[in-house]
Amino acid sequence: MHKGETMLKKTVHHCAFALALIAAPAFAAQWEPLPEKAPEPADNPTTAAKVELGKMLYFDPRFSKTGTVSCNSCHNLMEGGDDSRPVSFGVFGKKGGRNAPTVWNAAFHSVQFWDGRAPSLEEQAKGPVVNPVEMGMPTLEDAMKRVRQIPAYREYFVKAFGEDNPMTVDNAAKAVAAFERTLITPNSPYDRYVKGDKSAMTEQQVRGMNTFAQVGCTACHSGPAFNGPKLPEGKGFFQKFPVFDNELIKKYGLDEDLGRYEVTKKESDKHMFRVPTLRNVADTAPYFHNGAVPTLEEAVRIMAKSQLNRDLSDAQVADIVAFLNALTGEYPKIEMPRLPATPGTTLVTE
Amino acid sequence: MHKGETMLKKTVHHCAFALALIAAPAFAAQWEPLPEKAPEPADNPTTAAKVELGKMLYFDPRFSKTGTVSCNSCHNLMEGGDDSRPVSFGVFGKKGGRNAPTVWNAAFHSVQFWDGRAPSLEEQAKGPVVNPVEMGMPTLEDAMKRVRQIPAYREYFVKAFGEDNPMTVDNAAKAVAAFERTLITPNSPYDRYVKGDKSAMTEQQVRGMNTFAQVGCTACHSGPAFNGPKLPEGKGFFQKFPVFDNELIKKYGLDEDLGRYEVTKKESDKHMFRVPTLRNVADTAPYFHNGAVPTLEEAVRIMAKSQLNRDLSDAQVADIVAFLNALTGEYPKIEMPRLPATPGTTLVTE
Numbered sequence: 001m002h003k004g005e006t007m008l009k010k011t012v013h014h015c016a017f018a019l020a021l022i023a024a025p026a027f028a029a030q031w032e033p034l035p036e037k038a039p040e041p042a043d044n045p046t047t048a049a050k051v052e053l054g055k056m057l058y059f060d061p062r063f064s065k066t067g068t069v070s071c072n073s074c075h076n077l078m079e080g081g082d083d084s085r086p087v088s089f090g091v092f093g094k095k096g097g098r099n100a101p102t103v104w105n106a107a108f109h110s111v112q113f114w115d116g117r118a119p120s121l122e123e124q125a126k127g128p129v130v131n132p133v134e135m136g137m138p139t140l141e142d143a144m145k146r147v148r149q150i151p152a153y154r155e156y157f158v159k160a161f162g163e164d165n166p167m168t169v170d171n172a173a174k175a176v177a178a179f180e181r182t183l184i185t186p187n188s189p190y191d192r193y194v195k196g197d198k199s200a201m202t203e204q205q206v207r208g209m210n211t212f213a214q215v216g217c218t219a220c221h222s223g224p225a226f227n228g229p230k231l232p233e234g235k236g237f238f239q240k241f242p243v244f245d246n247e248l249i250k251k252y253g254l255d256e257d258l259g260r261y262e263v264t265k266k267e268s269d270k271h272m273f274r275v276p277t278l279r280n281v282a283d284t285a286p287y288f289h290n291g292a293v294p295t296l297e298e299a300v301r302i303m304a305k306s307q308l309n310r311d312l313s314d315a316q317v318a319d320i321v322a323f324l325n326a327l328t329g330e331y332p333k334i335e336m337p338r339l340p341a342t343p344g345t346t347l348v349t350e
Numbered sequence: 351m352h353k354g355e356t357m358l359k360k361t362v363h364h365c366a367f368a369l370a371l372i373a374a375p376a377f378a379a380q381w382e383p384l385p386e387k388a389p390e391p392a393d394n395p396t397t398a399a400k401v402e403l404g405k406m407l408y409f410d411p412r413f414s415k416t417g418t419v420s421c422n423s424c425h426n427l428m429e430g431g432d433d434s435r436p437v438s439f440g441v442f443g444k445k446g447g448r449n450a451p452t453v454w455n456a457a458f459h460s461v462q463f464w465d466g467r468a469p470s471l472e473e474q475a476k477g478p479v480v481n482p483v484e485m486g487m488p489t490l491e492d493a494m495k496r497v498r499q500i501p502a503y504r505e506y507f508v509k510a511f512g513e514d515n516p517m518t519v520d521n522a523a524k525a526v527a528a529f530e531r532t533l534i535t536p537n538s539p540y541d542r543y544v545k546g547d548k549s550a551m552t553e554q555q556v557r558g559m560n561t562f563a564q565v566g567c568t569a570c571h572s573g574p575a576f577n578g579p580k581l582p583e584g585k586g587f588f589q590k591f592p593v594f595d596n597e598l599i600k601k602y603g604l605d606e607d608l609g610r611y612e613v614t615k616k617e618s619d620k621h622m623f624r625v626p627t628l629r630n631v632a633d634t635a636p637y638f639h640n641g642a643v644p645t646l647e648e649a650v651r652i653m654a655k656s657q658l659n660r661d662l663s664d665a666q667v668a669d670i671v672a673f674l675n676a677l678t679g680e681y682p683k684i685e686m687p688r689l690p691a692t693p694g695t696t697l698v699t700e
Contacts, residue, residue: 059428067434073418078409078689084417084698093443285696296694325693334686339428343675344646346635348434 031209032224033191034279034329038107038181041233044122046178049160054179056156056337057172063143064135066091067348071128071176075103077183077334080283086291090128091136098257099291104331105279107181108225111236114289115260116274119234121177126169140169146347147172152340185280185329193326201326208323211316216308226278226327238272241289242306249306252292259289282325296321381559382574383541384629384679388457388531391583394472396528399510404529406506406687407522413493414485416441417698421478421526425453427533427684430633436641440478441486448607449641454681455629457531458575461586464639465610466624469584471527476519490519496697497522502690535630535679543676551676558673561666566658576628576677588622591639592656599656602642609639632675646671 040046057063061070074088074096075081081102088096098114106112112124128134129143137143147153148167157166160175190209192200201209212218220228220239228237238260242249249255260269273289286292287299300320304310312320390396407413411420424438424446425431431452438446448464456462462474478484479493487493497503498517507516510525540559542550551559562568570578570589578587588610592599599605610619623639636642637649650670654660662670 061426062434066439068423068439076411076689078686080691084412084696086699089416089418089443091443093439093441282693283691285692285694286699294696294699321694328691328693331688336428336684336686338681339426341430341633341678342635343632343678344635344671346434346644349436349636349644 030222031190031194033194034105034108034184034186034188034224036184036186038105038184039233040178040181041120041122044174044177046181047160049156050175050178051182052337053153053156053160054175054177055334056153056339057147057176058179059337060339062150062339062347063129063137063146064091065137066350067346069135071103071125074100074128074134077103077331080104080280081106081183082284084285086286088134090131090134094133094136096131096133098289099286101276102280102284103180104183104185104329105225105277107184108223108277108279109227109274110231110233111274114273114276115263116236116238117260117263121180122170122173125173125176125180144169144172149347150340150342156340182332185331188279188329189326190323191329202322204319204322205326206323208319208321209326211319212323215304215310215312215316215320217303217320220275220307221278228275237275238269239275239307240271241273242271244306244309246305248298248302252288252302253290254288254292254302254306257289278324278327280328282321282328296324300324380572381540381544383544384455384458384534384536384538384574386534386536388455388534389583390531391470391472394524394527396531397510399506400525400528401532402687403503403506403510404525404527405684406503406689407497407526408529409687410689412500412689412697413479413487413496414441415487416700417696419485421453421475424450424478424484427453427681430454430630431456431533432634434635436636438484440481440484444483444486446481446483448639449636451626452630452634453530453533454679455534455575455627457534458573458627458629459577459624460581460583461624464623464626465613466586466588467610467613471530472520472523475523475526475530494519494522499697500690500692506690532682535681538629538679539676540673541679552672554669554672555676556673558669558671559676561669562673565654565660565662565666565670567653567670570625570657571628578625587625588619589625589657590621591623592621594656594659596655598648598652602638602652603640604638604642604652604656607639628674628677630678632671632678646674650674 058071061068061073064070069091074083076083081104082100085100087098088100090096101114107121112118112121113127118124118127126140129137130140135143144167154167157171160166161171189200189205193206222228223230231237241259242255245255255271258270260272261267263269282296285296286294287296288302293299293302297317300317301312304312408421411418411423414420419441424433426433431454432450435450437448438450440446451464457471462468462471463477468474468477476490479487480490485493494517504517507521510516511521539550539555543556570587572578573580581587591609592605595605605621608620610622611617613619632646635646636644637646638652643649643652647667650667651662654662
């Protein structure tokens with residue numbers, strides 16, 4: 001296992017370099033539609049009861065220090081699953097350091113966060129709750145104490161996890177993760193196109209799709225979610241960013257964040273980031289880990305230059321952007337949850 | 351008109367005093383259920399198209415300076431139409447000065463805000479957008495510029511207001527107000543009780559209802575929304591608070607806010623506040639204009655003492671609180687709106 005991991009990393013490491021050396025086409029991209037269902041871990045099969053509870057927890061701001069920040073505050077399901085901002089605001093107007101990744105189709109990522117530090121959606125769900133610049137709770141237990149003070153939550157935990165001590169941090173995280181596994185967006189023009197509806201994409205989008213493959217974007221942005229090869233949950237697909245330095249990198253400060261190195265402190269992890277999904281990427285501006293790049297055009301130009309050492313023409317950029325717009329899927333309709341009340345009192349006195 | 355207004359104010363002014371002098375019962379309360387529909391102004395009849403647009407605008411945080419604060423941030427429709435907080439947090443972690451009133455059944459108020467400074471829901475909707483401690487936009491036109499930059503909003507404005515310059519601040523406010531007029535919560539246990547279902551309220555709740563009337567709460571908290579007599583839109587029902595000073599007033603700093611005086615600068619408006627609805631009051635803790643009182647029990651005790659100069663027994667308080675819990679209605683199911691995108695770019699760079 002360990003050896004395999006090392007080899008995988010090496011491959012990943014050198015992949016962008018290798019691609020830059022390959023002359024254009026020759027790259028037979030595998031085009032795959034988004035599955036109708038996200039993968040589930042064996043120890044947390046998705047059930048309707050978990051999804052119902054997880055949805056409530058996801059939207060409930062009362063587990064943040066100030067009672068103002070829920071998962072949905074930064075991963076807004078009424079929008080692209082993010083917050084339109086370069087970096088998010090948490091409690092007390094504190095700003096985060098990285099752009100909020102979209103929660104839509106996050107279930108197709110094998111690790112979570114820009115630096116892949118969470119091996120699962122379950123672990124990811126716990127992070128922001130105790131991050132001082134996000135939800136700002138002192139401990140996860142403090143957050144759970146608040147959940148337990150809301151009488152009607154109990155029945156939902158019992159329904160989802162049984163009578164035996166259901167109201168735990170781990171179960172809350174499992175419920176949120178189960179809900180998030182339902183947040184997938186099938187039937188984009190791209191999906192309909194690769195399933196056979198040749199009218200689903202415009203001519204420009206088809207051209208952009210070919211350019212996308214030919215210039216080498218698919219080296220990393222492959223698979224049904226355009227985030228790399230299918231890996232077991234917990235094993236991340238990372239890439240160095242930037243590989244080739246250039247003036248755009250400096251302009252947007254894109255080399256200031258050491259990425260995964262901040263977690264592992266391993267030299268080889270410097271500037272390594274998880275390869276993000278491109279699903280609904282048109283709805284998740286601004287771009288990159290620092291959210292410094294306001295448009296998709298500029299993001300495409302930067303990726304080509306910094307990862308593939310290519311200068312794209314304006315027409316190529318426009319075509320790829322058109323293609324990326326074809327990755328915007330159908331967002332499921334969601335009924336707002338009713339958050340259980342604390343009749344006659346409040347949990348938030350901050 | 352002006353004379354009538356003065357007389358009304360006088361009546362209102364002295365009402366609490368008068369009541370305190372009346373020996374208990376003798377007060378035949380009129381118990382009315384909540385109407386199924388809220389009143390609509392002649393110049394903004396509610397239409398499905400306006401409601402649809404208004405719902406999107408209500409939930410859209412992109413018209414705040416930071417892109418983080420929507421109407422729903424402080425008037426959360428997944429909860430009691432407020433935010434569980436003493437006072438709200440706006441952009442950049444700035445705190446407001448007053449407790450966020452519930453938006454549920456706000457359409458049954460003839461004026462809006464604690465000090466009644468907005469004569470309609472339409473006017474109210476504009477306030478928070480440009481309040482520096484709420485949504486923090488420099489001007490309403492700046493907010494409207496953002497709306498206009500979101501391509502798909504146009505079709506919704508056209509549908510609601512026609513082709514002739516539909517994207518105006520006034521129309522946006524009209525749409526939000528139209529949506530808010532749908533936010534009513536009928537069929538509370540109280541409503542079912544007064545309509546004839548004598549099993550809808552518990553014995554304690556019925557006792558509490560009688561106590562509520564007997565001690566004089568209904569002097570101000572009358573009518574179907576328990577917020578006073580039916581008045582034309584724009585004409586407020588105000589009361590002095592506190593009338594009788596006492597140690598609880600001091601404890602919670604309840605006499606520090608001069609209320610309507612801050613708007614009119616008229617001596618007679620000092621400490622005058624709009625009488626708020628008691629509908630769903632159990633779901634809107636903490637209480638009063640400064641949100642300093644964390645429980646409904648304490649709020650009831652304070653009102654009896656400061657408005658009616660009465661010391662209620664613990665049993666009386668418990669009964670009234672039980673009754674007030676019977677005013678929690680049925681919240682309508684709401685499908686989350688999908689907020690129109692700005693494909694490949696963002697409006698928020700702050």
